[in-house]
């Protein structure tokens with residue numbers, strides 16, 4: 373049975389300690405100041421789209437849900453914290469705070485962008501409204517899962533976009549950042565468009581289809597390639613995919629064809645050959661010719677070897693005859709950009725009278741200035757003759773209400789929102805926890821993958837102009853300007 377709960381079924385139920393020490397030192401400080409139960413709002417967002425693209429594919433929400441549900445400290449966890457010492461050997465954390473931690477559980481309200489949605493820079497992937505202490509204690513772990521999952525799902529979507537209708541299989545576990553990184557990467561890569569993974573653990577826990585061929589070591593364990601292919605065919609008559617490049621690739625193809633004939637005589641069909649070195653364009657074209665001539669037009673050619681979306685595009689330009697792409701290292705390590713750089717910023721806090729005060733993080737770098745308030749993202753699209761085309765995104769502050777009349781461009785120009793019969797609008801954030809109670813059942817991974825593929829194509833094909841970041845609703849824009857001016 374695939375896991376419905378994610379992290380907790382693989383790791384442990386309590387995740388309170390999955391944080392940076394400074395979150396706990398701040399938490400202890402808030403507790404001492406009597407501020408810890410003041411309400412706050414934090415947003416988790418990224419600032420710069422990964423891989424030189426224009427947007428990202430949201431992923432990681434079910435893992436974030438597990439972390440939020442698991443914001444607890446067991447008796448053992450608290451004892452461990454009690455043993456931590458400050459500089460002069462005195463306990464870092466005092467007894468009343470530790471007792472408080474042992475009773476802590478999440479009581480807040482969370483909104484999130486569902487997995488598989490397109491997100492632009494500065495749009496919240498998560499909005500956490502809760503006590504200052506719980507919001508703060510969740511920061512590190514939420515960033516860990518959302519950053520990595522979103523990064524890998526985005527990379528996979530780029531690879532899948534380059535591969536078009538071809539199948540992409542994720543082969544990355546051996547090169548992943550740890551076995552836990554490998555597991556999360558397999559999940560995210562599947563959401564982004566991979567059809568299967570070689571990672572059996574991910575297959576078991578997440579219900580992702582598993583697929584595989586064989587390695588060079590198999591061929592090298594036999595006196596020659598013929599014996600190796602023949603033995604593999606005997607062992608796996610219905611998974612007959614042969615790695616042909618251990619010695620001479622085209623000779624390897626010829627031997628695979630002989631094995632394919634042997635399989636056919638026994639009532640089975642060879643499924644494919646795998647190329648793992650050399651000039652993949654030339655070799656795949658030559659291999660295709662040999663296979664077709666020998667009566668194996670349906671045998672697939674699988675290619676692997678440090679491939680990414682750029683290699684795929686280049687190979688397609690060279691008319692390579694590759695049907696299936698095995699993608700490992702460059703996908704699961706997000707080779708060309710190993711971190712998303714998502715951040716978690718305080719955007720509002722209640723004062724002593726219980727009134728919300730918006731907060732802003734200033735910076736000399738414009739892109740680093742945060743947006744204040746209680747944010748949501750309005751997504752506009754046109755629906756004409758049954759076809760939907762994305763029109764744009766506007767970030768707005770729910771403290772000003774949910775109706776909007778105008779938005780402001782980056783240059784300060786206000787643009788009125790015109791009512792148009794074909795215009796449709798939806799808000800990206802959906803409620804996930806309401807006052808501590810989980811209120812959201814993530815769709816299956818299979819349906820998330822299907823909507824991710826659709827969303828990626830929809831946004832890539834129909835993206836309005838050059839909107840690289842959501843516009844700000846005019847009142848939000850004015851609030852931000854006035855706060856910056858102060």
Ligand SMILES: Nc1ncnc2c1ncn2[C@@H]1O[C@H](COP(=O)(O)OP(=O)(O)OP(=O)(O)O)[C@@H](O)[C@H]1O
Pocket residue numbers: 648649650651652653654676677678679683686687690
């Ligand atoms: N025709 C091609 N066009 C573009 N990139 C290619 C082409 N053929 C292979 N590649 C890519 O080039 C990179 C290096 O391939 P190269 O042939 O140098 O290594 P290799 O065959 O793996 O060498 P080795 O024998 O050491 O394993 C790989 O990332 C591979 O996917």
Ligand SMILES: O=P(O)(O)OC[C@H]1O[C@H](OP(=O)(O)OP(=O)(O)O)[C@H](O)[C@@H]1O
Pocket residue numbers: 543544546547587588648676677678679698699700701702
């Ligand atoms: O190339 P990737 O995208 O990472 O895909 C996974 C790689 O893992 C295997 O290689 P192996 O570990 O045997 O090393 P190799 O590079 O020498 O083939 C396989 O043959 C692929 O080349």
Ligand SMILES: O=C(O)c1cccnc1
Pocket residue numbers: 543544570583584585586587646676698700
């Ligand atoms: O099944 C394969 O061919 C495979 C699996 C993992 C890594 N490289 C290749």
